[in-house]
Amino acid sequence: MSRLFNSLRDGIGFDIVLVGAALVFLLALAGAPLVYNVLMSFQQVDMFTLGALVRPFVGFENYVAVVQMPEFWLVTRNTLIFVFGSMAGQFILGFSLALFFAQRFPGAATIRGLFLVSWVMPGLVVGAIWSWMLAGDFGALNVILRGLGIIQSNIFWKSDPAFSIWAVIIANIWLGLAFNMLLLSVGLAAIPRDLYEAAELDGANAFQRFWTITLPMMRPTIGAVLSLGLIGTLQQFDLFPAITEGGPANTSNVAGFWSWQLSFQLYDFAKGATVSVMMFLLVLFASIIYVRSTRHEVRG
Amino acid sequence: MTRIYTPWFLLAAALILAAIYLFPLYWMYVTSLKSSSEIFANPPTFWPRDPDPGIYAQVWHRRTMPTFLWNSLVIASGVTAVTIVLGTGCAYVLARYRNVWIDIGLFVVLMLQVLPASVMVTPLFVGFNQVGLLGYPRTAVVLAAAAKAMPFFVVLVRATFMSVPRELEEAALVDGNSRVGAFFTIVLPLARNGILVCAILTFMTAFGEYIYSKSIIQSPSLQPASVGLSGFLGPNSTDWSSIMAYSAIYVTPILAIFVLLQRRIVSGLTSGALK
Numbered sequence: 001m002s003r004l005f006n007s008l009r010d011g012i013g014f015d016i017v018l019v020g021a022a023l024v025f026l027l028a029l030a031g032a033p034l035v036y037n038v039l040m041s042f043q044q045v046d047m048f049t050l051g052a053l054v055r056p057f058v059g060f061e062n063y064v065a066v067v068q069m070p071e072f073w074l075v076t077r078n079t080l081i082f083v084f085g086s087m088a089g090q091f092i093l094g095f096s097l098a099l100f101f102a103q104r105f106p107g108a109a110t111i112r113g114l115f116l117v118s119w120v121m122p123g124l125v126v127g128a129i130w131s132w133m134l135a136g137d138f139g140a141l142n143v144i145l146r147g148l149g150i151i152q153s154n155i156f157w158k159s160d161p162a163f164s165i166w167a168v169i170i171a172n173i174w175l176g177l178a179f180n181m182l183l184l185s186v187g188l189a190a191i192p193r194d195l196y197e198a199a200e201l202d203g204a205n206a207f208q209r210f211w212t213i214t215l216p217m218m219r220p221t222i223g224a225v226l227s228l229g230l231i232g233t234l235q236q237f238d239l240f241p242a243i244t245e246g247g248p249a250n251t252s253n254v255a256g257f258w259s260w261q262l263s264f265q266l267y268d269f270a271k272g273a274t275v276s277v278m279m280f281l282l283v284l285f286a287s288i289i290y291v292r293s294t295r296h297e298v299r300g
Numbered sequence: 301m302t303r304i305y306t307p308w309f310l311l312a313a314a315l316i317l318a319a320i321y322l323f324p325l326y327w328m329y330v331t332s333l334k335s336s337s338e339i340f341a342n343p344p345t346f347w348p349r350d351p352d353p354g355i356y357a358q359v360w361h362r363r364t365m366p367t368f369l370w371n372s373l374v375i376a377s378g379v380t381a382v383t384i385v386l387g388t389g390c391a392y393v394l395a396r397y398r399n400v401w402i403d404i405g406l407f408v409v410l411m412l413q414v415l416p417a418s419v420m421v422t423p424l425f426v427g428f429n430q431v432g433l434l435g436y437p438r439t440a441v442v443l444a445a446a447a448k449a450m451p452f453f454v455v456l457v458r459a460t461f462m463s464v465p466r467e468l469e470e471a472a473l474v475d476g477n478s479r480v481g482a483f484f485t486i487v488l489p490l491a492r493n494g495i496l497v498c499a500i501l502t503f504m505t506a507f508g509e510y511i512y513s514k515s516i517i518q519s520p521s522l523q524p525a526s527v528g529l530s531g532f533l534g535p536n537s538t539d540w541s542s543i544m545a546y547s548a549i550y551v552t553p554i555l556a557i558f559v560l561l562q563r564r565i566v567s568g569l570t571s572g573a574l575k
Contacts, residue, residue, distance in 0.1 A: 010478040015396070018389030019405060022450065025386050029447035030412045033423035040423060051429060097317065105307035111314045113566045115321055120501070120558050120565075122508020124526045125547045128533050129324045132331065132540050138340050140327055174324065182566065235416040238510045238526075242533055256418035263422040264515050276419040287414040291407065 034280070040273035047267055062274040069271075071250045071258070078165050079254040079279075085166070086236075087229045089173035094180030094225075099214075101181070102188045112185065115178040123175070127242020130171035134158055134243070141170075164244050164252035171239050176232055180225055187221030188214070227290035234283050255279040325555075332356070332545035339540050359545045367521060368528035369550070371438065372507050375524050378442035379449055379506035384499050386446075387453040392487065394454065395461035413451035417511045420444070425515055437517040444512045449502045456501075456568060460494025461487070497568035500561060504554050525550050 007013030041062050043055040066072060101112040118126065133140045136156035145151045157167040191214065199209050215222075237256050240246055246253035246261065253261075255275055263272030331339060333351040359365065394402055394409070424444050425434075433440040464487055472482040488495075510526040517523050529546055537543060558565065 009480050014479045014483075015393045019393040022386040022390030022454070023405065023408065025382075026408070026412055026447055026450060029424070029443055030415060030420065033420055033427055034415065036427055037419070037423040040426065045426070050426065053430065100310075100317070101314070103310050105310035105314065107311055108314065109566075110562070111318050113562045114318050116562075116566060117322070117325070117555060117558055120504045120554055121551055122510070122526055122554075124508065124510050124529050124533075125328075125551050126324075128529060128543055128547050129328045131533065131537070132544065133324055133327060135540075138342065138344060140323075140344060143344055174321075177321075231414045235414075235418075237416070237418045238508075241510075241514075241530055245534060256416055260418050260421060260511070260515070263425070269422055269426055272422045276422055279416065280419050283414055283416060283419065287411055290414065291410055 037273050038277055040270060041277045043270060045270040045273070050269065062270045066271055066274045071253065074250050075253050075255060075258050078252060081165055082169055082254050083230060083233050085169040086172045086176065086233045087226065089169065090176040090180045090229055091226060093173065094177050095184055097181045098184035098188055101185060112181070115181060118175050118178050123238025124242050126175050127171060127239040130174070131158065131243045134167045134170070158244050159248055161248055161251040164248060168239050168243050168252055171243060172233065172236055175239070176229060179232070180229060183225045183228070184218070184221060187218050191217045224290065227286055230286040231283065231290060234279065234286065328544045328547055331540055332548045334541055336541055355541055355545045356549060359542050360549065363528060363546055365525065365528070365546070365549060368523060368525040371522055372524035372526070375438055375441055375445065375509060375513065376503050376506040379445045380499055380503045382442060382446040383450050383453050383502050384495070387450045388457060388495060391454045391457035392461050392483065395458045409451045409454050413455065417448055420448070421511055421515050428516065434516065437519070438522055440516050441509070441512045444516070445506055445509050449506060453498050453502050456498045457491070457495055460491045464490045494568060497561070497564050500557065501565065501568070504557065507554060
């Protein structure tokens with residue numbers, strides 16, 4: 001008994017308690033629900049069996065039912081558009097800004113830091129602001145675009161089926177851009193200056209320096225940023241209820257929001273669980289890339 | 301390279317870029333100060349003709365914001381407390397050793413970091429329902445959101461612990477301290493600033509938490525400010541000055557903390573998130 005106590009106070013027991021408490025908590029509230037989710041996707045879960053411990057199994061019935069739902073392919077398409085549109089926008093704009101702020105001028109770090117303000121704002125507030133900016137008749141974005149001569153007549157971002165998903169993408173690009181820029185800036189700062197100086201002496205122009213030094217040196221960072229962007233985009237939820245609620249007619253609905261709607265608006269928990277299992281497989285794919293590209297860096 | 305750009309030109313360009321990026325925030329404050337007829341003016345005014353801060357008091361009372369903000373505060377404090385208490389020790393152990401078990405632990409933490417809340421909310425709701433936790437909805441939200449916040453906290457705080465020199469802890473052990481003593485008197489005080497920054501980040505994220513609260517908390521008197529905002533926000537909303545005033549009241553404290561601590565937050569993020 002005293003040996004156990006001593007180990008807790010002064011040995012490996014101390015480490016095990018510290019790490020064990022956190023892991024037990026995480027496994028209970030994240031690991032177990034994940035397994036439970038898979039289980040539910042093979043069960044019949046409705047209002048009558050919601051509280052029951054034992055529910056009838058239905059095999060792959062839920063999966064078949066979900067795939068046969070008329071909105072399934074539309075939601076799949078939207079999810080892909082949302083993920084790749086957001087990632088491309090965040091990455092390209094984030095990389096451009098990171099390159100710009102890598103120049104040396106007074107206040108560069110401080111001004112760059114201001115961009116991160118989007119990252120700490122509640123997602124729902126960001127959604128509310130963009131919902132107002134994107135409003136069809138009186139929104140600021142339409143006025144600005146018309147003023148610049150890019151569009152002739154107002155675009156009804158939130159109610160036009162052709163644009164509704166892009167309304168959410170625009171807001172999501174704004175939201176995720178700063179984090180992309182920050183991580184890419186860290187990567188840029190780690191490239192040794194003398195490489196550029198040597199290339200300059202050899203007569204390489206700015207484009208050649210970017211192509212032959214910056215890009216190759218940034219490869220691990222870019223891999224991590226892209227996979228984090230994929231994960232972050234798949235995690236995005238708050239913008240949907242704030243801007244379009246998935247509408248009109250599901251043209252801006254994505255897997256995460258659809259799963260929530262199935263569970264909490266239609267109370268069809270089995271289908272909700274099924275859609276979220278499908279989405280989890282996508283996240284799993286992203287996280288494998290993420291872990292692979294950051295493993296040696298995280299281990300430090 | 302011939303330097304045709306002066307640093308001052310770059311500074312001006314940077315300020316313009318920042319102004320474009322922060323325009324939505326400006327627009328939120330400006331809209332909240334406009335009268336309801338001015339909001340629908342065409343073309344819109346970029347500075348309110350007749351600023352009217354009275355709307356803030358009005359929205360504050362009409363939308364029962366004190367209750368909502370208090371609930372946000374309770375939930376965010378709970379999440380932060382649970383995350384610090386459980387996450388700090390875990391991060392310390394994961395930073396201290398290097399072997400295959402630590403790798404497995406890190407892998408688990410990284411995997412749990414990527415789970416979307418929208419995937420977790422269905423099983424958590426059904427599970428909480430079976431355990432009876434739905435009777436204590438704010439506690440349930442705190443537990444769920446803490447599980448979401450903790451992996452990120454662990455990854456960031458672990459980077460802080462890595463920068464605390466091992467020798468200091470070993471010296472304390474040689475001097476007769478126990479592991480517990482060395483942890484609380486040497487390691488923790490040295491890592492205090494990093495932990496504090498991560499705690500503030502956790503708090504700010506939890507302060508804006510939406511999906512779990514929306515799904516789990518039914519009673520309006522227990523809902524946080526994010527759910528309160530969603531109550532009058534939708535694709536067809538028109539009461540924009542109230543919505544923007546509500547948003548402004550909600551985010552201004554967060555923005556103030558961010559501006560005050562900007563440097564620390566940014567350096568905390570850059571040290572942990574990737575490097």
